[in-house]
Amino acid sequence: MNRLIKEITIFSIIAMTLILIISRNNRYLKSPNPEELSSIILIDVIGEEGTQKITINQQVDINNFLDIFKNAKMTNKQSISQIPRKTKFTTVLYKFKSSGNKSFRSIYEENGDLYIDQPFVGVFKIDSNDLSILEQIIRRGNKKEISVLVNDILKSDF
Known part of the structure; x- marks a missing residue:
């Protein structure tokens, strides 16, 4: 009987540790390695x-942009679709150097x-201390007026 209690206790400790590790990893926004990106759109x-396209090409701006995302804190809001259910938002597309693949986020x-x-x-909240840095990065980006449907943004190669 003692051995059974001991095994259950050890198993419980291991299970709780794994749950803690997994839940901790999910509390942060997943971001790519900045050196893997050719640009952020x-x-x-x-x-x-979609009305305006801003391309961020400078490596220092890509690094700072990803740092802002890494600083964001998870909220208890849920993401239940590919795009947020908002009338106004900004899509964030990561373009990778090697594969040409894209990864998608939204800001609202x-x-x-x-x-x-x-x-x-x-859904993650951007730290208020990072807002001015984000605005500077966006100001330095290459801007272009566009007219494209949201669904085409997800399909097309921007």
């Missing part, structure tokens, strides 16, 4: 249409705060 969306404002929606993973 931001597309401002109003309604169902709610009640004066900025949030990052990682599809089907969670």
Whole structure:
């Protein structure tokens, strides 16, 4: 009987440790390694249409942009779709150097705060101390007026 209690106790401790490790890893926004990216593309969306494309190419800006995302804190809001259910948001597309693959996030404002929606993973709040850095990065990006439907943004090679 003592041995059974001992085994159950050890198993419980291991299980709780694994649960803690897994839950801790999910509390942070997943970001790629900055050296793997060729650019970050931001597309401002109003309604169902992308209206402006901003391309971030400078490695220092890519690094700072990803640092802002890494500093974001998970909220208890859920991400239940590919794009947020907002009338105005910005898509964030990571373009990778080697594969040409893309990874997708969204940024939106709610009640004066900025949030990052990682599809089907969670919603993260951007630290207010990082907002001015984010604005500077966006200002330095290459801007281009566009007109494209949201669904085409996800399919196309921007």
